[in-house]
Amino acid sequence: MNAIRRLLIINRGEVALRVMTTARRLGIQTIGIFTPDDTTSTHVKAFDVLHEVGSYTDQQAILRIVKQHGVDAIHPGYGFLSENPDFAAKVIELGVIWVGPNLKAIQTLSCKASTTQLAKSLGVPILTIDKTKEQLTSDDFPLMIKARAGGGGRAMCPVLTKDTFEKDHAFVLKEAKQIFDDESIIFESYKENVRHIEVQVLGDQHGHIIHVLNRDCTVQRRNQKVIEQAPALGIDSHLMESIYTAALSLAKALKYDSLGTFEFLVDPIQKAFWLIEGNPRLQVEHGVTEAITGIDLVAWQLKVASGAPLTLQQAAIQANGHAVQARVYAENPYHQGLPSVGLIRSLQFSHHPNAQFHWSIQSGSQVTTTVDPMLGKIIVHSEDYHSAINTLGLIVSESFIAGIMTNLSWIGRLVMHQQFIENDYHIKTFSNWVERENEYHSPTLIGALIFIITSLKQSPYALMGWTNRGQRWSIIRLKDSNQSHSVYYQVKGEGHIQIEGLGNISIMDIQPKSIQFSINGEVCRVHYCLEDNQVFFKLGHDSHQCQKITFDDVPVLSTNESQSTVFSVIPGVIVNIVINENDTVQKGQHLFTIEAMKMHHEIKSPCQGVLKTLNVRLHQVIDVTDLMATVEPVKALSDERVCHE
Numbered sequence: 001m002n003a004i005r006r007l008l009i010i011n012r013g014e015v016a017l018r019v020m021t022t023a024r025r026l027g028i029q030t031i032g033i034f035t036p037d038d039t040t041s042t043h044v045k046a047f048d049v050l051h052e053v054g055s056y057t058d059q060q061a062i063l064r065i066v067k068q069h070g071v072d073a074i075h076p077g078y079g080f081l082s083e084n085p086d087f088a089a090k091v092i093e094l095g096v097i098w099v100g101p102n103l104k105a106i107q108t109l110s111c112k113a114s115t116t117q118l119a120k121s122l123g124v125p126i127l128t129i130d131k132t133k134e135q136l137t138s139d140d141f142p143l144m145i146k147a148r149a150g151g152g153g154r155a156m157c158p159v160l161t162k163d164t165f166e167k168d169h170a171f172v173l174k175e176a177k178q179i180f181d182d183e184s185i186i187f188e189s190y191k192e193n194v195r196h197i198e199v200q201v202l203g204d205q206h207g208h209i210i211h212v213l214n215r216d217c218t219v220q221r222r223n224q225k226v227i228e229q230a231p232a233l234g235i236d237s238h239l240m241e242s243i244y245t246a247a248l249s250l251a252k253a254l255k256y257d258s259l260g261t262f263e264f265l266v267d268p269i270q271k272a273f274w275l276i277e278g279n280p281r282l283q284v285e286h287g288v289t290e291a292i293t294g295i296d297l298v299a300w301q302l303k304v305a306s307g308a309p310l311t312l313q314q315a316a317i318q319a320n321g322h323a324v325q326a327r328v329y330a331e332n333p334y335h336q337g338l339p340s341v342g343l344i345r346s347l348q349f350s351h352h353p354n355a356q357f358h359w360s361i362q363s364g365s366q367v368t369t370t371v372d373p374m375l376g377k378i379i380v381h382s383e384d385y386h387s388a389i390n391t392l393g394l395i396v397s398e399s400f401i402a403g404i405m406t407n408l409s410w411i412g413r414l415v416m417h418q419q420f421i422e423n424d425y426h427i428k429t430f431s432n433w434v435e436r437e438n439e440y441h442s443p444t445l446i447g448a449l450i451f452i453i454t455s456l457k458q459s460p461y462a463l464m465g466w467t468n469r470g471q472r473w474s475i476i477r478l479k480d481s482n483q484s485h486s487v488y489y490q491v492k493g494e495g496h497i498q499i500e501g502l503g504n505i506s507i508m509d510i511q512p513k514s515i516q517f518s519i520n521g522e523v524c525r526v527h528y529c530l531e532d533n534q535v536f537f538k539l540g541h542d543s544h545q546c547q548k549i550t551f552d553d554v555p556v557l558s559t560n561e562s563q564s565t566v567f568s569v570i571p572g573v574i575v576n577i578v579i580n581e582n583d584t585v586q587k588g589q590h591l592f593t594i595e596a597m598k599m600h601h602e603i604k605s606p607c608q609g610v611l612k613t614l615n616v617r618l619h620q621v622i623d624v625t626d627l628m629a630t631v632e633p634v635k636a637l638s639d640e641r642v643c644h645e
Helices: 013-025 059-069 085-093 103-109 112-122 162-180 237-253 286-293 297-305 385-397 408-414 443-458
Strands: 006-009 029-034 049-052 073-075 143-147 156-159 185-189 195-203 209-221 224-230 259-267 272-279 322-329 346-348 355-359 374-382 400-402 474-479 484-493 496-499 503-510 514-519 522-531 534-539 542-551 564-567 572-577 590-596 599-604 609-614 627-633
Touching: 006 013, 006 059, 013 029, 013 297, 013 355, 013 374, 029 059, 049 059, 059 085, 073 297, 085 103, 103 112, 103 272, 112 185, 112 237, 112 272, 143 162, 156 162, 162 185, 195 237, 195 297, 209 237, 209 286, 224 286, 224 408, 237 259, 237 272, 259 297, 286 297, 286 322, 286 355, 286 374, 322 385, 322 408, 355 385, 374 385, 385 408, 400 522, 400 534, 400 542, 408 542, 443 474, 443 484, 443 496, 443 503, 443 514, 443 522, 443 534, 443 542, 590 627
Parallel strands: 006 029, 006 073, 029 049
Antiparallel strands: 143 156, 143 185, 195 209, 195 259, 209 224, 224 322, 259 272, 322 374, 346 400, 355 374, 474 484, 474 542, 484 496, 496 503, 503 514, 514 522, 522 534, 534 542, 564 627, 572 590, 590 599, 609 627
């Protein structure tokens, strides 16, 4: 055995944290890397030793770190350099352990053409069309064009008829060159009514190879996995055993000695399957397998890399319950999934005993286009499929990311879709599915309501507009992504507001990140994040944002830490003064009474303290925002307590 003492993790965010956590538990020192535009990723502050690199694929910089720190092993995570056989060879030549399979396995599985050739030689079903572009006929369609060196759902495109072939072919060539620096492509038969099933394999350097059950990755958008679950449901047991046998035959042919995955398209009705690719690395979705088996796959990946024998026995690996994972992406699901970038202003998630959260972001993180759009993942483990997806739906409904658009709303509606609930779908069912929620209330009006409520909380009477003819309608002007809006409202009294187009609102509960209110008797709770003149909020499943341009007439009244000011909130006459200078007052204590429009309105102290200045006299006529008094807050002193044993 070659003990691993110092491990360099050449990845970022949640996967870097995942590997680091297990490595530290095994007593391994960890070293991380980061790039100049990724300083707010969650992994950056977690490592004791961290090096800046130009990019996560900067091979020369990574090898310099290896030599500088006497690194024993490199863990590539997934993506970036994890399937690069040339770089793995350089690492191995230095006498450093590559936490992955042997070089032959990496070379074979990093290329779709060599993977399918191996499968064909072993009698494993494949979809490859062994023809050149010029040899294709109409009978070969529909087909799939894929990059020969591709992976992760990139550089691939279905072509339903020969009419669009040239355009789609050019697209894949361009993307293959950009992403993989290789324009070689392959053609495969196109299958639509199938499930995407993968088998987790694990081997050691002593010839022991097992499978660690399966996963279902059928829910995808634009060939990108969104929902993964384990174990796969609705697959005939005999068919599943045939798939296991195929995966193990491939692994044995490669003398596989690490963690890896073989992915298949499966037709449950026809009881047929086809290999589509192999991945010589840790998978994003490995967590659902860990949840149902109780096996730490990363720990075993590190152990077998150091030469330890695999002591797990195939018969002992059983599924316990059901696990589902949702990938959270920075994208706008209602605009062709376009990437969303910006500052994460708030990250609010509902914690649940059956759930795990793995994030690459935190409040204050800057999301850019230079890294993968996956922000993190939510894993739920429960007793069965329905309880797992119900829990996922509950968590998503109570979660909110402010600052950018994400696919959380899409996930929230997916788990309520009848076909998903019944596990009756195939790989294309949700690929282009978009179903917006019916908006019972205008997001613009709800945004206005949040501004009004939070302003009232700061200064309870500041927005109560009055004239000599009674209480008037006021205006708040907002701007959303499309246009400017003027919203008319009235503050009817403490806790009651009327907004034109929305109705009568009663404020029920105000928290720092959520507000509960009723609109014409219907109770709603909205999660929000307020920064300067911008509000980000979640209405139903959807996230929105808008900017306050101005409140009509009434300035925003502020206080400082040492003194609280008491302003007139309505025009009128002082008819009662119930306090004197230097008197001690309590928060909410009655200070003055103003008569306006034959009604009396009490002005109360904004805090506990001492009345330092009194600026009004009895029967004085005052106007809105006239300074009436100042209160110096008194900080409560905590009792000194003595504990006796």
